[in-house]
Amino acid sequence: MITVEDLTKRYPRTTAVDHISFSVDKGQIVGFLGPNGAGKTTTMRMLTCFFPPTAGKATVAGFDVLEQPLEVRRHIGYLPESPPLYLEMETIEYLRFVGQLKGLAGTELEKRVAYVIDRCALGDVKTKLLGKLSKGYRQRVGLAQAIIHNPDVLILDEPTSGLDPRQINEARELIRSLAGDHTIILSTHILPEVEQTCEQVIIINKGKLVATDSVANLQARARGAESVLIEVAARTGDFPAAQVQQQLERIGGISRVLVKEQFTRGAVYELEASKGHMVRGDIARFVVNGGWELNELRPAAMSLEEIFLQLTGTEAVVEPTSSEPANLPPPPSGGGEPPASEAHA
Amino acid sequence: MRSIWIICRRELSSYFASPIAWLLLTMYSLIFGYFFWNLVTYFLQNSMEMQMMGRNMPMNINEQIIRPLLGNNAFLEILFVPLITMRLFAEEKRNGTIELLATSPVRDVEIIIGKWLAALLLYCWLLFFTGLNFLFLFRYGHPDVKSMLVAYLGVVLQAAALLAVGTFISTLTRNQIIAGACTFAACLMLWVFSWVTSYNASTWATVLSYISVLPHSESFGRGVIEIKDFVYYVSVIFLGLFFTTRSLESLRWRS
Numbered sequence: 001m002i003t004v005e006d007l008t009k010r011y012p013r014t015t016a017v018d019h020i021s022f023s024v025d026k027g028q029i030v031g032f033l034g035p036n037g038a039g040k041t042t043t044m045r046m047l048t049c050f051f052p053p054t055a056g057k058a059t060v061a062g063f064d065v066l067e068q069p070l071e072v073r074r075h076i077g078y079l080p081e082s083p084p085l086y087l088e089m090e091t092i093e094y095l096r097f098v099g100q101l102k103g104l105a106g107t108e109l110e111k112r113v114a115y116v117i118d119r120c121a122l123g124d125v126k127t128k129l130l131g132k133l134s135k136g137y138r139q140r141v142g143l144a145q146a147i148i149h150n151p152d153v154l155i156l157d158e159p160t161s162g163l164d165p166r167q168i169n170e171a172r173e174l175i176r177s178l179a180g181d182h183t184i185i186l187s188t189h190i191l192p193e194v195e196q197t198c199e200q201v202i203i204i205n206k207g208k209l210v211a212t213d214s215v216a217n218l219q220a221r222a223r224g225a226e227s228v229l230i231e232v233a234a235r236t237g238d239f240p241a242a243q244v245q246q247q248l249e250r251i252g253g254i255s256r257v258l259v260k261e262q263f264t265r266g267a268v269y270e271l272e273a274s275k276g277h278m279v280r281g282d283i284a285r286f287v288v289n290g291g292w293e294l295n296e297l298r299p300a301a302m303s304l305e306e307i308f309l310q311l312t313g314t315e316a317v318v319e320p321t322s323s324e325p326a327n328l329p330p331p332p333s334g335g336g337e338p339p340a341s342e343a344h345a
Numbered sequence: 346m347r348s349i350w351i352i353c354r355r356e357l358s359s360y361f362a363s364p365i366a367w368l369l370l371t372m373y374s375l376i377f378g379y380f381f382w383n384l385v386t387y388f389l390q391n392s393m394e395m396q397m398m399g400r401n402m403p404m405n406i407n408e409q410i411i412r413p414l415l416g417n418n419a420f421l422e423i424l425f426v427p428l429i430t431m432r433l434f435a436e437e438k439r440n441g442t443i444e445l446l447a448t449s450p451v452r453d454v455e456i457i458i459g460k461w462l463a464a465l466l467l468y469c470w471l472l473f474f475t476g477l478n479f480l481f482l483f484r485y486g487h488p489d490v491k492s493m494l495v496a497y498l499g500v501v502l503q504a505a506a507l508l509a510v511g512t513f514i515s516t517l518t519r520n521q522i523i524a525g526a527c528t529f530a531a532c533l534m535l536w537v538f539s540w541v542t543s544y545n546a547s548t549w550a551t552v553l554s555y556i557s558v559l560p561h562s563e564s565f566g567r568g569v570i571e572i573k574d575f576v577y578y579v580s581v582i583f584l585g586l587f588f589t590t591r592s593l594e595s596l597r598w599r600s
Contacts, residue, residue: 052597080441082441
């Protein structure tokens with residue numbers, strides 16, 4: 001439904017999007033993830049033909065964004081980061097206007113307007129001025145205008161930003177329910193959002209593609225080696241943390257043991273097991289047989305958050321092939337200038 | 346064509362939903378009414394003096410009221426055109442609604458013509474109410490309708506040209522006040538360019554006076570449609586709107 005090849009957007013001083021390629025299949029819901037200023041909005045604006053790419057190619061629903069922008073726009077519903085509302089208009093009047101703008105007319109227009117009002121639960125504010133609506137309602141009106149012409153592709157730029165927790169849940173619910181009819185790309189910098197709503201995730205940082213995979217795969221990939229956190233304590237007296245660490249390392253299947261925290265009567269260890277080893281039972285037995293207290297034992301599965309930090313924080317390690325030395329992050333000790341490639345927000 | 350009308354209608358409804366349209370109408374009618382009252386009073390005094398002195402100078406309502414009145418109207422025009430056009434694109438840029446228009450299946454030209462047309466219709470609506478003043482002239486005198494309508498046509502054409510300039514300037518900034526001030530300056534300069542011909546007859550002075558809007562309105566004021574003046578206005582409209590499309594396009598490439 002969407003294919004992007006080497007898409008690039010250069011500004012006089014910065015490269016906001018740098019040779020990004022990915023594709024999205026029909027009916028998928030894809031999370032576009034990255035810190036602020038990573039190039040998410042820029043990429044989305046190129047897909048919606050708001051502005052053309054500097055280089056590269058992108059097609060939406062089979063139409064090229066450079067060659068057939070009008071066709072692309074006809075097949076796209078777009079919710080920018082702040083909903084594009086005319087504050088002096090009433091909700092229903094505004095939705096009619098957008099519907100007409102997207103080519104609807106007559107009974108079809110009325111039908112679609114009624115449908116999106118129902119779908120986005122806007123019945124209560126139908127005749128209210130948009131300027132008087134709360135942030136949550138404005139976001140819903142924004143979503144309603146994006147789906148009014150029943151587009152194949154929905155592009156949502158940070159659809160939950162600025163909403164309160166209950167509104168966020170409602171918005172996510174609504175977006176998930178739309179997934180059946182539309183292919184959806186939504187950008188966000190909130191990780192749980194991706195875990196909850198998306199099937200696939202595209203991670204970008206500083207304009208570069210860092211990873212693209214299904215959410216499940218990404219989690220599995222990061223969990224390749226199982227790690228376990230344990231807290232061990234002595235019943236009486238001091239706890240010989242270093243000695244216990246050495247003993248732990250001798251358990252079969254354990255590849256690494258780290259002391260995460262240490263207090264006089266106990267310590268917290270992180271144990272990494274090589275793939276395929278079920279080590280939790282062995283660890284428990286060892287601790288109990290050694291006469292220690294086992295206060296806690298839990299798998300330290302990586303959340304998407306950690307994966308994300310790992311991927312975006314050590315970009316050069318994850319993607320060593322395409323980055324030039326100039327793009328490496330500056331050494332943490334140096335207080336010098338940021339690299340020239342740094343994207344601004 | 347359909348998109349032009351959709352955009353034009355929304356634009357008009359937003360003028361009328363806010364107090365802008367009504368405020369402009371009030372101010373325009375008051376000032377125009379004052380101009381009218383002045384000219385009529387002057388005309389009456391003159392004709393009374395003529396009668397008392399026994400001279401029989403021909404008095405003409407068209408020449409002595411309508412023509413100078415619509416000439417004065419140019420003042421109002423350069424004052425009101427910036428007020429009408431300053432929000433056209435500047436406001437959309439500030440509110441982010443430009444993103445909606447620019448990602449809808451609508452051509453840039455259609456957006457621009459729609460907005461310009463809305464501004465022109467609003468101005469014509471203001472102008473419509475100035476016509477009420479003339480009803481008095483028809484009640485108590487016999488002005489020539491045709492030449493009056495031609496004079497009005499001139500006013501509308503001139504407004505259309507200045508509005509096109511204003512529309513262009515509105516795309517250059519997201520600040521309405523800047524857009525308004527620049528439009529006002531541009532309209533004023535276009536108006537007074539012709540002054541140089543009064544003391545200078547060189548080629549560039551002639552060119553400057555041809556660029557100026559003022560000399561081109563004279564023929565319409567006399568009740569004559571001159572092709573060259575008509576062409577002048579149409580070409581200013583065309584140029585203004587053409588630059589607007591370029592400006593929108595460059596906005597896309599630069600942003």
